[in-house]
Amino acid sequence: MDGHGKMGLIGENFDPGLVVMMKEDGYESRSGSDNFEGASGDDQDAAADGPPKKKKYHRHTPRQIQELESFFKECPHPDEKQRTELSRRLGLASKQIKFWFQNRRTQMKTRLERHENVILSQQNDKLRAENDLLKQAITSPLCNSCGGPAVPGEISYEQHQLRIENARLKDELSRICALTNKYLGRSLLSSASSIPSQGLNSNLELAIGRNGFGGLNNAGNTLPMGFDFGDGAMMPLMKPMANEMPYAKSAFVGVALAAMDELIKMAQMDNPLWIKGLDGGMETLNLEEYRRTFSSCIGLKPSGYTTEATRETGLVFLRGLALVETLMDANRWAEMFPCMISRAATIDVLSSGMGITRDNALQVVDAEFQVLSPLVPVRQVRFVRYCKQHLDGVWAVVDVSIDARQDAANSQMFPNCRRLPSGCVIQDMANNYSRVTWVEHSECDDSAVHHLLQPLLSSGFGFGAQRWVATLQRQCDRMAMLMSPDIPGADNTGITPAGRKSMLKLAQRMTYNFCAGVCTSSVHKWDKLSVGNVGEDVRVMTRKNINDPGEPHGVVLSAATSVWMSITQQRLFDFLRDEQMRSQWDILSNGGPMQEMVNVAKGQGHGNCVSLLHGSAINANENNMLILQETWCDPSGALVVYAPVDVSSMNVVMNGGDSAYVALLPSGFAIFPGISPSYHGGQSNSNEPSVKPDIDGSINSGCILTVGFQILVNSIPTAKLTEESVETVNNLISCTIQKIKAALTET
Template sequence: MEGGSGDDQDASDPQRKKKRYHRHTAHQIQELEAMFKENPHPDEKQRLQLSRDLSLEPRQIKFWFQNRRTQMKAQHERADNCALRAENDKIRCENIAIREALKNVICPSCGGPPVGDDYFDEQKLRLENARLKEELDRISSITAKYMGRPIPQLPPVQPVTMSALDLTVGNFGGQGIGPSLDLDLLPGSSSLAGLPLSSGGGVAELEKSIMVDLATNAMDEFLRLVQAEERLWMKTSPEAGEVLNLDNYERVFARPSQGKNPDLRTEASRDSGLVIMNGVALIDMLVDPNKWMEMFPTIISRARIIEVLSPGLPGNRSGSLQLMHAELQVLSPLVSTREFYFLRYCQHHGPGSWAVVDVSVDSARETQFNSLLQCRKFPSGCLIQDMPNGYSKVTWVEHVEIEDKNPTHRIYRQLIHSGMAFGAHRWLASLQRMCERVASLMVTSISARDLGVIPSPDGRRSMMKLAQRMINNFCSSISASSSHRWTALSGLNDDGVRVTTHKSTDPGQPNGVVLSAATSLWLPVSPQNIFNFFRDERTRPQWDVLSSGNAVQEVAHIANGSHPGNCISLLRAFNSSQNNMLILQESCTDSSGSLVVYAPIDVTAANIAMSGEDPSYIALLPSGFTILPDGRPPDHNLIGGPSTSSSSSSGSSGSLITVAFQILVSSLPSAKLNLESVTTVNNLISTTVQQIKAALNCSGA
């Protein structure tokens, strides 16, 4: 072993043509090698000791160890590269042999060519080759980094010839753009249902690879949809966004024909707007199902991650891929929820730009696809672009196919079939309102006048968190989710009152058996006028049966949005026998609908929240109202006339109202529901509805 000493060039030579080299003796090399085996990175003290022992300069010792470490790294990388090259050659030979064997394979039962298996074998080999090539490129780049020169690559592997079933989705005029999407990988297909599962119950490697392909193709289609102009999208109204031109869509994105199904219905819409939240925070919310549900309590009743296929890059979550389940709702027991099993794929597209796409996938492990309402998501999602001052521009696309085996309830049919109930406009309007609420929650510099009786900003945040939990509880209590079993009572109207019970043991709710009751009705009054009627404390005695006609006074007020109707109030009843009780109320509205939710709360609990303490254990049992547009064209004969507010529905001839109450039947979780409780809540709702109709001059509705 010989090594350059690193001596300087001869300064006396003006042309500096040569370097002087010092050849180490065999003894010096032996001692250096022994030290290298013991410690490849000697410290300065050890190098000085070697310098004295071997009669070498410390700089020579230092350079020898540097050169020796570089040499060892290069040797290891060359060995790894040779092993990988041999493995790749072996795989390539196996691929050639398998392809040749597949050409002549014969089905033992019928004597003909086999059906189906060849596709998955070829697909698996193609994915394995791609993985090996990626690994080879990675090793080669590392080796080149240490050796200081590029590593020659292996000759390219011949591509596998795909079968005639490989169709391209998303062609403009027959010109393929982006990866191909096979027939069996289309949303709603059953190919994934027959794929093997891993022994641990998760997604098998082959199934995972196909899901990655599906998500990638879905991202390509989504980006083209979100950026497409009027050829694919038609404007419906200035407020409600756009709907998809299905004829043009089918010409552009060719899909296999599955025959006409009269029960199938497509809903596809697009909308865009500014949101007061930056892109990173929005992405963090979308990839976390708990935060996602918290942001959309009026739309999402349940959500969970089945498996994380890829966590994505830290910071921006680019490349994140999750297999998820979600149940979406309209806040009424009369409207069935929609269940989706889908992939959620996040991709970073340059500075300040992200895309998140959802696409349905069937799985044999889930049996919910046999439900009466089949729902499939074609590529849907949102494009997020950072704007100045912490805002983001969000473009939302919703594209679903619904199979209604049971007809939609008559009073909600127009709203559902118009696409307004689950469309892009509703998602975006809810996101804008909730982002305003989050921004309001984060405010710290608040004047004493704005705080009112609330003593501090911490108390304000505590009250807002308590009100948000009240909203979440109310939304889950009236959902038609499969976790609830609603029973219809006769009486009030054709729709009747529906009741359900659940055992409450969670902190933040009264312990025992809780009875939830709700009814939905249509009124010929604009949604904005009804919302103003419910949230105004001056008109409360006209509908609040429990207040016994007593007036109420607002003792605390928290604004949580740009619209004056988005606020939290603490109300006190005059001349009430229960002077220690207050009413916590939150009203919220956007162009897709409104809520007015309230719950009794004692003075002690209110003081705990207003002092800034944790409100998680304050028990709430909320009741309230949901107000939705009916989805019909505007009618100037409405009581109160058509609403002109910016937060009102984009065209409606009336309102769909759900009235809901919750009462504690018994403080014992094992107690049974009795007829007296059912009669009480039925009378409570019936009387409330009658008083609302009388106050709004529509008793004949």
Template sequence: MESGEDQDMNDSQRKKKRYHRHTARQIQELERMFKECPHPDEKQRMQLSRDLGLQPRQIKFWFQNRRTQMKAQTERNDNCVLRSENDKIRCENIAIREALKNIVCPSCGPPGGEDGYFDEQKLRMENTRLKEELDRVSSIAAKYIGRPISQLPHHGHPMHASSLDLSMGSFGGHEIVGGPSLDLDLLPGSSTCNLPTLPFQTTGITDMDKSLMAKFSTNAMDELLILLQTDEPLWLKSPVDGRDILNLETYERTFPTRVNHIKNPNIRTEASRSSSVVIMNGVALVDMLMDPNKWWELFPTIVSKARIIEVLVSGMVGSRSGSLQLMYEELQVLSPLVSAREFYFLRYCQQIEPGSWAIADVSYDLTRENQFVSNSRRLPSGCLIQDMPNGYSKVTWVEHVEVEEKTPTHRFYRDLVNSGLAFGAERWLATLQRMCERFACSLVSETSTRDLGGAIPSPEGRRSMMKLAQRMVNSFCGSISASSNQRWTTLSGLNDVGVRVMVQKCTDPGQPNGVVLSAATSVWLPISSKNVFNFFKDERNRAQWDVLSNGDSVQEVAHIANGPHTGNCISVLRALNASHNNMLILQESCTDSSGSLVVYAPVDLPAISIAMSGEDPSYIPLLPSGFIITPDGQPDQGNCASTSSGMRSMGGVGGGSLITVAFQILVSSFPSAKLNLESVNTVNNLISTTVQQIKAALNCPGS
């Protein structure tokens, strides 16, 4: 006879035997039928029973459970929408109550009853009338000054822009009106050597705002983790290049509250995802991404500005987990032809598990009176960082943005931008991987005669030279982008792009003191970006494109490797036949799958000696010039007559490349000096001649 325990065990086993788990095929067929008919009749249930090998009762219960599940999901989605609308109305209610408290001056006392309501309406009407009057006056003034009134400095809002004062003449035609005696004055206070202020004055953030921001960022983190960890059907593989493509239909079903109910045809969505292994541990990487200064140094070719507006939550003690920051960023493509993108967003860091962190970015609406509104919006984006046993990290990156381009992108860069390559996850990860390799090389304590050419005596000298070169690259990247505080003026000449110039007044340490004229242009070449980079990288070719070398060949006297790729290095070059033997060239070249840079600056021998000895190079003045090389974003057509088959076969992404040529010239050592026409013509001829020589050397004169 069985005991009570044995009988309970047998009952449990019998219950387990009754449990049936549907196969993947059965679930797929049931789901397909549910989409067509959520309430099948008895005949349909019997047919499914025969086809799937299930009992009619099982079919009936499955459809009942599925309908219940769908109803619950719909209710949850509706509740999310209602909660969001409720929070929005609550915030508007608070804002209105705050406004009612201040609709009269303090000496008049607080408003009361219906008088307060009518006073508020009067103030609103008066405010509308004043705005209309301001618009009318602005339009009249713009006719006389030749530019929009918004571009002029206003009292209380200092202008941080560099430009040429064209009040006595203008560029754009075949010549400059006004004759050779024309002086182009520097705008008051213009300088790109100083960190620009935000385009609005931040106001206090209330506790209610912080609560809403915390909830908003938490929801963004939940969405980001799904985007990071889910493959099909949310992400599909591109049949062209294998990149991850967001399935918008699945995304809208998965996140219905994220979809805008008003479709703007001028807004374009970009979404990309990529994964890579980088030489840096997770803790160090999280610290760099949460610190805006380190973040800018980590991505100098992408991030032109970065700033914390307010730290909302400082996070756990000794850890970044839980940290929430309201931030501002400006992202760039290194060409004056591509407008920079500005974002105001929340950055939230969370440790998912030991050795794993997620950082979520999402735009937050800062629209208030007399504050700036960005035309770019970051949907939940960010990265997942996972420690590896060897001290490296696996990083998965998602970029998801909405962009309203008020100014069309130049045709040269249209394919690169519209394809998502210009600001996509692949570019972020390629840059991160290369920069982490650079940082790892700077920490190597052993010296190598082969790497250093015997000219740098110590590891300290090596790090000092790397620091000097990094500052040179950062300065170069900051001098050529279409940033919001930099206004370029187009000269006539080179193809339909022209040479674009900008004036800067520099007084910062590490910059030549005085007036600097920057000039840049971009061209398309029917040659792969890899081959163009190899051409510039080879010092034996320098005499073919360096106008200032007067045809002299150069010799590499010092060499520092910045990573496993031979193209990532720092060089010190010396002209063999130069009359000034005390002048050397500091050059850094770097390349990855997203593009390449070759940046150089003249440095005198005493300054180089200071850096090589390991002393602080922060005060060595640098005025860099160079080249930015990127794929054109088009598939390789293989029909460029001027390009050899060997060159095409070595090409990377795209059949051609986009080259930005940029120079900086010190016009005067006095910051208050005026810019004359001769300096403008000199830099215009310098750029034009350089481009012509590059085309001739690469056998594509008709490009």
């Protein structure tokens, strides 16, 4: 027997604990105590020249057996020097040592085969029984409501689940094939390929199939859509478990695979599936063509829900793998999109993926998506996120909502939005850039959305792909500027490089808290107030801060509203960020002009910066207050957020100190592209182009302005809020909007 054959591979990775396991299973060895002498090749040659000799049987002593077994656990393949040492120590011939180890390895292989055969037989019986039940269920489906036969027609929920289960069974069979190939040295893929697939939906067959991806200039390559771990066997995405996998989790695998297949196709297909807007603007989905091409992987659209689907492609200054890591970390993902994600949390990790590439990673995520307006409810979604590396330097990350029937324990959660296959395809480019194709596709209940914001959402600009790509580009530029030692054109007098980072970190927290106040995120516990003099379009809320060092302690009042402005987004943005014009609307300016002390650029775009303002020379000595301000503007919208801070705290920050203890309450403005409230468009069902609001307002010459204020009304957390405080904040909002309109009308 060749000691370096297939059994040698097992010996090299031998687990000593396996010997104990085999003895517990009842496999007693004879080779440990018995050995045949004279069975060598030399003896066999001698026997060929004369009559066969009787084989001499030799039984080892208990001490010899114990020594050999102990050495076998440490080294199943002793070399000649080790065999000689064992021979000298045990009083045995070198050939006896060699044959004992050969026989021991042979019996270990036999035990492994026998043990694996038992396991495979049990699993095969189980799969056969489950398949029989599935066949019976397919032939006679029952209605969940009445218990009678299901009416033929569109695919029923039961059939959909059976198809998902079929895909899971195929994955289980592939796992068995992989185990067989690993331990027995032969593959069962030939038997796996004989399983008929006529009953599988095409979207689920990709679990063991391959799909082309011609849209990434790789037409000659094929992308594995299953779970290929390098040995030719398609493995299930989730980790094997000791007990049977819960059915809901196995269903998530099928849904994730189907969603990945749909995302890839939607990313590479063009007209007639996608229709470009005016002047090559944002692409919207042709719903009729979509229904002809795809079948839903999460069930039919609920009654009253509207469909939103957009696509956008852009270059971002970030390597693909770094972007994948950000998307697969819920906290970093939320930090990357602070104005769009109010909260994100990973509920479960079904698979952590392969190595640093995160290939085949699968998670269950809870998230809240927001538009910066109190007139748009936060969208709460629970979905599975699946990451797949298709080629070297090419990834795809897809999200798809968990159907309530698949997640029965949480069937009443997140009722206002379903996330259809959405996500991005990422391809590494030259010079550390990545090409990102983003697809956003959802079905939502927008009945609670104010009529002013409904055109923004139905046109795809509220939660659409353009906002995601624009935000990603802006945030990647911010990270690049943060790491750069020198920023051309930035006025950083009196601030150290560490202070610049600390200042940007403080501004990021300020913006995050502003968004949470405008949209009433669940991050903070807000209590909504209803006061007679407050209009329906103004939302007033209150909360108490006791422990957070980043905010002043006491009762915090937040008020926000959104209004239509008959001026362009760019003009309104330039006005609000101009420190010389600030006295026309900001009561913090004390009626005088403001001056910019520090300016830290966050990107190449106009007005994309963090700045520190102080009062003019006339009133500068009257108080120790400064104003920290962050601004940005791009085709998806604009933001101006500010908060008063004291001089001593900012001195610490600008010298690189910890900004977490700087207490601030932010206020500010969010501006959205101009889509008139009279616009009644939506998703395209024909070849008509969609509306494309431009950054200069060339379509409707207007924009939507959201105004939000957070004010400390009482420094005692237990104090009761008075009606006068609410009216004061309400009047502040009304007066600010009127002053802005009056100033812009005059100019």
